[in-house]
Amino acid sequence: MQQSIVRLEGAAKTFPTPEGKSIVALDRIGLDVRRNEFLTLLGPSGCGKTTLLQAISGFVELDAGRILIDGEDMTERPPYRRPVNTVFQNYALFPHMTVGENTAYALEIAGVGREERRQRVAAALRMVGLEGMEGRRPRQLSGGQQQRVALARAIIARPKLLLLDEPLSALDKNLRQAMQIELKTLQHELGITFIFVTHDQQEALTMSDRVAVLSGGRIQQLDTPRNIYDHPVNNFVATFVGASNLFEGELDGDNLLIGDGTAIHHRQGPSSGAATALIRPEQFLLADHDGLPTLDIELEQIVFVGSSFELFGHTSQGRKVMAEIPASRRNLVGEIEQSRKVRLSYDPDAVHLIRPEAGVA
Ligand SMILES: Nc1ncnc2c1ncn2[C@@H]1O[C@H](COP(=O)(O)OP(=O)(O)O)[C@@H](O)[C@H]1O
Ligand SMILES: [Mg+2]
Structure with a gap:
């Protein structure tokens, strides 16, 4: 009954190397992402996680295959016309803008009025634990706080689908663990579908409803954290996770x-x-x-x-x-x-x- 929010069919992408060879970044990937789930793409560096995420957001054009969001074919649609928001690996806040202005950016572009903007910024900042910090500049915040602003900025437009590319990897261990729990809670409260990328297996097991383990541009296993850990389908999954x-x-x-x-x-x-x-x-x-x-x-x-x-x-x-x-x-x-x-x-x-x-x- 429940139609998947994202569907990939035979998604393929090859990049040329400077030496004239080619790298298969996505090897005909099929994937169904369920509505409101927290799905994690897990795999070592270079396995195709970012490419897969950017194929969904539209920043990478597929060589072959299709991408559907909410049943609609997105394959030919430019990124700005897809109902998707992305928190990039290297989040960049505008340094000359305040936290409030950074957070409100998408609403301002969309022409949302000043009072509604103010209210929604306050709500979004409250949600990421930065209540009352509207007036600060990015340089007056710690790395973890800046990352939360990037999150507030992404959730304020209430996207159906949020893509997060290693958003916690720059944080130190304690903050990362605290943010893992917060993010999971936030996702649950907002009812947004998260597609989350990490190379950290512990993070994937902790946060996800389901984990897709990637290697060499292929999904090796897509399952719940427990099944991935207890019943890995092959040696790669068994050794990469745990x-x-x-x-x-x-x-x-x-x-x-x-x-x-x-x-x-x-x-x-x-x-x-x-x-x-x-x-x-x-x-x-x-x-x-x-x-x-x-x-x-x-x-x-x-x-x-x-x-x-x-x-x-x-x-x-x-x-x-x-x-x-x-x-x-x-x-x-x-x-x-x-x-x-x-x-x-x-x-x-x-x-x-x-x-x-x-x-x-
Ligand atoms: N724009 C690009 N040009 C050439 N090669 C690329 C490009 N983007 C990614 N690749 C290659 O594709 C493979 C997958 O990359 P990526 O999706 O970034 O991996 P991950 O995010 O899992 O570390 C890597 O071998 C990478 O070097
Ligand atoms: Mg990456």
Whole structure:
């Protein structure tokens, strides 16, 4: 019933390089963005995130494919005629204008009257936590405050669709985390569809209703943060999102044989053929837990990171293994440091299998 607010069909874009070659920035991307959702495009630098966002806003012209917004074909429409607002990666406020004037800019262009402008500026600034700062100049604000002005300026026109290109990446960690929560709340309150770009997987997991993981101009997986984390479709997604232990091997019923007589138990149904088992570091437990399968490792290093210990080691075959042990188990960690041998156990239900046919092409 609910028609998607943005639809991309076979969206393709290639850029020429100075050496006379070409880079595929968008490889025939199909995507449906749901109304009022917070959708994040996540991927490493150069994977096509900005190009995809700018194809939606109209600043990048597609080589092939179509873009629909609210069911209307936008492919040939210039940016200013699309119902979209963008917060760019390098937000630029007008330095000679006050915060109020910067925020009101779009309304002034649209010919909105002075009193309504004043009210809407006040409301927008309140929403981003800059109440009463109308009279300041950008240089009198911190980086985080300037970024909020850029946001207020983008939301004041009440767009149906807001595109945000790494809007938080210039901020320091504490402010970034605070802004993540604020932005998510704001999006919820305003009922605007957000398409948000980041290369930070933690940010993507924290904020999004759904995440599209991109690599090489393709969407590798589009799913909820939990499914992306728990059930990645291929090795790229498994390693890009979160820390991971990947064990390649041959399936034999409920076991994955990883060589040297070692097996990883799983509960995804008996099967055969090649597969990779994913076990997240926090799924490993220390010592024997009744009835749980085990994995023995030689310890290489223990790193204390505050809330937990990170154990780095390898199996007898030399496969690297990382385990995260809660700091509350510090007594046991002391013993391990002495013996250098660790028996880890894990719940087979927490083992996720990746089959090769789902691999990155
Ligand atoms: N205007 C352009 N001219 C040439 N190459 C470009 C241009 N814009 C982007 N690219 C290339 O396309 C690929 C995707 O870029 P981009 O979408 O900016 O990636 P991201 O935002 O994920 O870092 C990169 O290899 C980049 O170098
Ligand atoms: Mg970019």
